[in-house]
Amino acid sequence: MSEVLALDCVVIGGGVVGLAxxxxxxxxxxDVVVLEAEPLTGSITSSRNSEVIHAGLYYPTGSLKAELCVAGSRKLYDYCRDRHIPHTRCGKLVVASNEAEVAYLEKLLKQAQANGVDDCGLVDGSELVRLEPDIIGFAALVSPSTGIIDSHRLMEAYIADIEAHGGSIVLNSxxxxxxxLADAVRLSVGGRDPVEIEAKLVVNSAGLNAWAVSESIAGLDRNAIPERHYARGCYFSLTGRAPAERLIYPVPEPGGLGVHLTLDLAGQARFGPDVEWVETIDYDVDPSRADKFYGAIRRYWPNLPDGALQPAYSGMRPKIVGPNGGGAGDFIVQGPETTGHPAYAALYGIESPGLTASMAIxxxxARLTSR
Structure with missing residues (x-):
């Protein structure tokens, strides 16, 4: 029988949430060890998103998404400032394309205020044009505390903190x-140097693979594992100058926030993600999907030139609710009381705003697993 490595704490998954x-x-x-299956940390979902710091507008009051996004946003801005992580509080406009959509903006403003986001306001179409001359709409909700971040630099800072406190990251594992077991979890770890591990605490933060990890653990009540659904979102980059200095969002669609304009820290614009419900993980971007992007974008930027969009990348949303359930769904953060074992915690459905909420998650x- 091979030797078993005894460890204190194992975090499965080296994405932004697992690292946090x-x-x-x-x-x-x-004493923490992070097991990452890929050759690099943060190379899956954490590197295939909009890199937006969300304010917490959309999520139902009392949900984990609302609570952890609002708290996480504040923590993240402080952390970025203290650690000199590139970011900017550029702000966001949620644009109503017609009078009927204004009612949604009014509802969204009340939702934001109920969630503790107190810096939002409504502007009419003329004020919208003054703020962003190329953007057209009947009205808009202004979110000044929405921003963008260099997610890779954020993850580097998390790793530096882990290692400074004696933790380690093990790749290709x-x-x-x-x-x-009675008071531990035994794991079989593959890779170049396979090993058996017994840990006093295992946190499953494997993102898209969180379900598969839990399903592979003998003794775990399968009723503790939620539904699993995948929604792919494609992004297209813009050739030419960005039409706005702020992020521009339409009124949301089922399963996502709509095809929105995001910016990187160099000012380059990209649009997405859309929502495509899929059965398997696949990152191909079909160039023909741009046809729908042009129509969606021209609702708020009518002067988008033909041929200006180029396929960029796609990401997969790990969801606990499928299209028949509206595509929403909350974060699921299970401590030992919910998983049914004193040494096991699991996270499911950590999609947007997971990056923003990472420190609060x-x-x-930590609270749920404290000894």
Missing amino acids: VARELAMAGR PVLGGEF AERV
Whole structure:
């Protein structure tokens, strides 16, 4: 029988949320090892998003998304300032294309205020044009505290904190399966140097693979594992100058926030994501999807030139609710009381605003797993 490596705490998944969780646990005094299946940290969902710091407007009051996004946004801006992580509080406009959509903006403003976001306001079409001359709409909701961030620099800072507190990151280390023991979790880890691990605490933060990891662990009640759905979102980049200095969002669609204009820190514009419900993980971007993008974008930027969009990349949203359920759904953060084992915690459905909420999610996991 091969030797079993005894560890204190294992975090499965080296995306932005897994790294934030590992950082929080390491800073609380746990001996933490992050197991990342890929050759690089943050190379899947964490590198295939809009890099937006969300304010917390959209999510139902009392939901984890609302609570952790609002708290996480404030923590993230402070952390970026303290650690000199590139970011900017550029602001966002949610644009109503017609009078009927203004009622949604009014509802959204009340939702934001109920969630503790107190800096939003409504402007009419003439004020919208004054703010962003190329953007057309009947009215808009202004969110000054929405921003953008260099997500890779953020993850580098999380890793630096983990390592400064004695933790480590192990790459190319997929979890192949495991079993519940009396007060520990045993994991079989593959890769170049396969190993058996027994950990006093395992946090499953494997993102798109969180379901597969939990399903592979003997002794876990399958009723604790929620539904799994995938929604692919494609992005297209803009050739030429960005039409706005702020992020521009339409009224949301089921399953997403609509095809919106986002900016990178160099001012380059891209549009997306759209929503395509799929059965398997696939990152191909069909160039023909641009046809729908042109129509969606011209609702708020009518002067988008023909041929200006180029396929960029796509991302996958790990969702707990499918299209028949409206495509929304909350974060699921399970501590030992919910997973049914004192050494196991699991996160499911960590889509947007997961990056924004990462530090607040980490604090919640630490509370749920404190000894």
